[in-house]
Amino acid sequence: MRVLLRPVLVPELGLVVLKPGRESMQVFHNPRVLVEPEPKSMRGLPSGIVPDVRQPLAEDKSLLPFFSDERVIRAAGGAGALSDWLLRHVKSCQWPHGDYHHSETVIHRYGAGAMVLCWHCDNQLRDQTSESLEQLAHQNLSAWMIDVIGHAISGTQERELSLAELSWWAVRNQVADALPEAVLRRSLGLRAEKIRSMYRESDIVPGEQTATSILKQRTKNLAPLPHAHQQNPPQEKTVVSIAVDPESPAQYLQRQKPQREEMPVYTR
Structure with a gap:
């Protein structure tokens, strides 16, 4: 959001007073704001929020x-x-x-x-x-x-x-x-092609290039740029060898026999 305001100078105190409207107040909620002179294109605009640029x-x-x-x-x-x-x-x-x-x-x-x-x-x-x-x-x-x-x-x-x-x-x-x-044709600066109902033979230019062919010829040496919308080709997955422990016979028993575990640190 951009705001066009009329400043009031207070030279005795070294201050500048601005009076924004209620809609323009949210601009000053930021830690800092940019101040620049009024451009010539905005001299006819009223004070307040500057409208968006017409496209x-x-x-x-x-x-x-x-x-x-x-x-x-x-x-x-x-x-x-x-x-x-x-x-x-x-x-x-x-x-x-x-x-x-x-x-x-x-x-x-x-x-x-x-x-x-x-x-x-x-x-x-x-x-x-x-x-x-x-x-x-x-x-x-x-x-x-x-x-x-x-x-x-x-x-x-x-x-x-x-x-x-x-x-x-x-x-x-x-x-x-x-x-x-x-x-x-407008982008390349070529004159607009006029379509007429009748043509003279002298008006026909043989071998005249179209704007599409001219652009393709001028951009054929440009290296393709990576795009965010293009997906990377799938890479081959590397085969990883996994060491598997041997199966314990006790795991197939419905009721496994409890095994005594001794820790010399606590039993000595």
Whole structure:
């Protein structure tokens, strides 16, 4: 959480007085806080809690095939990580069209994404398909992917994630081939390919490389990095020889004869 406050200087005492609101008070419960000048981008914001940075990539519909790819989801942590992220960030039912919402919530999976629903809405919407559910699932999936990639690249969510950073994350995790062709052209700085109804023969460029082939050619020499989501190959178990004591004949007797045990230390 970041807070934008107006300081009051008391030069006679060498003090600075800050007056945070009730919602901003929890920032000062930490042992130390970071103080820095107001950036130019925040001069128009009111005093109080600074809202989260808007992520335009989360609203880019051309990235939905990339976010919905099974390998990309696995590289980001898997469906279980998406559920944990939703439970941490969403505290109430996300379905806005219900007239009643239970206090208990569950994870409702829809396609490659998921959403947080209460028990009542989960029973009502189970095995149903609609455009609203698909949009909500894609919205949660995109927000989770942007959050995971942002933390992997810079470790913070206080700035906007760029397309170049997203592409580098995809290359580093070996899922760059899942990026759509239009997104790769934007990332590589190529002009958008225009699809027209009619082409002249002079407009056809033979042997023109696609953005996917260019990226594959440039990254073919990169060494694969270890991933947390990949499991190590099973190793062969070494054979351990165990020395077994010989069986005692007395163990097969129903009533064993008691044996006298003498300890010279105590009987001498």
